[in-house]
Amino acid sequence: MKETFPKAVGGITLESPLILAPMAGVTIPPLRLFFRKLGAAATHTEMVSCAGLMRSNTKSGNMLEICHKEEPVILQLFAGDTKTLLTAAEKAMSEAPGRFAALGINMACPMPKVLKKGAGSRLLEDPEKATSMVKSLKELGAPVWVKTRIYSERGFSMTASFCEKLLSAGADNVCVHGRTPSQRYAGVANRQSVFDLAETFPDMISASGDVFTPQEALDYLEKRCVSVFIARGALKDPFIFPQTLAALGFSVDNRLLCPSIGLQISLLVELGDHIAEMASPRLAEILIKRLLSGMFKSIPGIAELRRDCACLHGWNALRDLMSGCEHYFERRDMLCRPT
Ligand SMILES: Cc1cc2nc3c(=O)[nH]c(=O)nc-3n(C[C@H](O)[C@H](O)[C@H](O)COP(=O)(O)O)c2cc1C
Structure with missing residues (x-):
């Protein structure tokens, strides 16, 4: 192909x-x-x-x-x-x-x-x-x-x-x-x-x-x-x-083939920032929550992160939680931030 x-x-x-x-x-x-x-x-x-x-x-x-x-x-x-x-x-x-x-x-x-x-x-x-x-x-x-x-x-x-x-x-x-x-x-x-x-x-x-x-x-x-x-x-x-x-x-x-959670989260934060800047913080919140709700299936710790994200209001609050989400995950190596 x-x-x-x-x-x-x-x-x-x-x-x-x-x-x-x-x-x-x-x-x-x-x-x-x-x-x-x-x-x-x-x-x-x-x-x-x-x-x-x-x-x-x-x-x-x-x-x-x-x-x-x-x-x-x-x-x-x-x-x-x-x-x-x-x-x-x-x-x-x-x-x-x-x-x-x-x-x-x-x-x-x-x-x-x-x-x-x-x-x-x-x-x-x-x-x-x-x-x-x-x-x-x-x-x-x-x-x-x-x-x-x-x-x-x-x-x-x-x-x-x-x-x-x-x-x-x-x-x-x-x-x-x-x-x-x-x-x-x-x-x-x-x-x-x-x-x-x-x-x-x-x-x-x-x-x-x-x-x-x-x-x-x-x-x-x-x-x-x-x-x-x-x-x-x-x-x-x-x-x-x-x-x-x-x-x-x-x-x-x-x-990108087997992306770490850290990479996925940082790409989502970057995307949310871009949406907040080009469209609105409200739309950033809606679309990032939507993506979060489908992604990261079956990973220990993700259910709690998703639940806490869903309760938050406003892109800045969501952004802060996502940016400091390390403590949700038992295995820190899954986070390994992108270089
Ligand atoms: C939220 C949402 C919005 C959609 N909006 C459009 C649209 O504006 N124009 C269009 O042709 N199809 C639209 N669709 C249909 C999709 O382009 C696609 O044909 C459909 O979802 C089936 O593909 P999928 O199984 O990959 O989702 C929309 C689908 C979804 C889920």
């Missing part, structure tokens, strides 16, 4: 096939940079409301920010109609020329507030609108990436026909999450339908869904998916990126 990279995937030159998936409320610039440093070859913005961009809504506008050295970033947009999508994308491109490696269209979100606008996975019900969105974004010259879901557990042909229409309209990459919109995040992702799509459309299909271990990423890649988007698995264990890269034959800093 390593030998074939760097390579052009969906019009973007990628160092590897591992991509941080879009996550609303999570994939803000400091977090994206954190995952880039851990080995994500590209990342996504949160889904950005085109209507919000058109109204010059501050929250939507702020989502166009990126950090130094975090490229390539895919700007994911959502809209219920082609005109709003195109105008907002034009606005984003003119305000931030060259900032984004590709324009993404969200045709996957199953949340009611997105569906009622005719956006997200609602577009599966209107392939004509979906294809007109792709065609119109292609006019802007940037690669167009679509993220979508499967129609139904058994209806492979409908999903294949939808993907075929998107690709004929010019989509450079279609990422398929193997759940139906009504499943939301329940049940298990239907990997076989994603494998079948990847076989039907070689080099054009990326995979999303239930990647919690390196092997689960490898399975998608072995079945010819051109890249793998990782979402919840990255929040549970950010080191899934270096570990999967190593499994694919890429050379990886050894410290």
Whole structure:
């Protein structure tokens, strides 16, 4: 696998096939940079409301920010109609020329507030609108990436026909999450339908869904998916990126393969500081607590640290506790601070 990279995937030159998936409320610039440093070859913005961009809504506008050295970033947009999508994308491109490696269209979100606008996975019900969105974004010259879901557990042909229409309209990459919109995040992702799509459309299909271990990423890649988007698995264990890269034959800093608790904590503190500075201390507290709650499973002492962190309020208090957490661990060697 390593030998074939760097390579052009969906019009973007990628160092590897591992991509941080879009996550609303999570994939803000400091977090994206954190995952880039851990080995994500590209990342996504949160889904950005085109209507919000058109109204010059501050929250939507702020989502166009990126950090130094975090490229390539895919700007994911959502809209219920082609005109709003195109105008907002034009606005984003003119305000931030060259900032984004590709324009993404969200045709996957199953949340009611997105569906009622005719956006997200609602577009599966209107392939004509979906294809007109792709065609119109292609006019802007940037690669167009679509993220979508499967129609139904058994209806492979409908999903294949939808993907075929998107690709004929010019989509450079279609990422398929193997759940139906009504499943939301329940049940298990239907990997076989994603494998079948990847076989039907070689080099054009990326995979999303239930990647919690390196092997689960490898399975998608072995079945010819051109890249793998990782979402919840990255929040549970950010080191899934270096570990999967190593499994694919890429050379990886050894410290990231079996990271000491000390290294993990210091990276989290650095990340929290960056979030506090670029976004807000409140968001730093929320996101670092979220990462802490999934990481460091089965390590003596971690349950107490996690419990005490959960009771604290404010990033500074959390930061202080994490920075002086040595006494939580019986085996000090597990902490060995990074050099
Ligand atoms: C907190 C959260 C926010 C998400 N936000 C988005 C989003 O903005 N756009 C999108 O296309 N998918 C979004 N997703 C879906 C993920 O990108 C991904 O497709 C899904 O979680 C399945 O992959 P996983 O099993 O690796 O988590 C989100 C998922 C989570 C957990």
